[in-house]
Amino acid sequence: MSAKAVTRPTVLWIAGGVAVAAVAAVAANALISLLAQAVGASDQFQPLQPSAYVFLTVVGVLAGAAGWAAVRRWSRRPAAVLRTLVPVVVAVSLLPDLALLFTDAQPNTSVLAVIALMLMHVATAAVAVPIFARVLPLDS
Template identity: 55%
Template sequence: MFVAFLLSSLVNALIAVLAHALGAPDDFRPLEPSSYVFLTALGVLGGSVGWTLVRRFSPDPERLLRRLVPSVVVLSFVPDFFLFGEGEVTGVVALLLMHVAVAVIAVPTYYRVMPLSSVRATRSPG
């Protein structure tokens, strides 16, 4: 999981730099490393907890995760939408991209570290 956190943080740093270069204000707090690195850690950790629970309790974790992952990512956008009210479009779009970047990096890591196929293989039939 640490690798997913590290890669996600690096990609998010790149997104923040690009957002500032494209006009996001320097004082837009969500694009400061202290904000997005902490939230990246929470996202990767929270995702791994959710992944573990789905692996453990779902009869068909693959099918459930195919629906759950995109839904959770879209729901994670909601707090960022409230920042549009501050009039900061470039920064908010960057934040939305950060959510997607974390998912794109973390989900393959979860598949590798916590494969879904091993769960089905260890469950008894019926």
């Protein structure tokens, strides 16, 4: 029996998928921001403003896509690597948010605002990973 080979996606397919992931992740983060502000997070907390999270969300999606592609290209077992790497990267990305609770780095910081930021990281990954799996499929 022959193993199923992973097809090589076109640049347009990949770019379209990454663009869809970025737009969907920004939309999810906008919803999280609006909900957080509706239930009491300060609307003066800069990281919950579109001017902050839109750019950072797009950067996060692009970095995630680059990392996914690199693992896909150079790992002998990309699915196994990403099953570990994705949660670790998301967990590490939460550390700066947690640090906001213990510093005066951002005015108007609250536990609710930090939880919203953390949810934004998780939402970005939750949106992007299934799209990456579709546009950059992995060997088992």
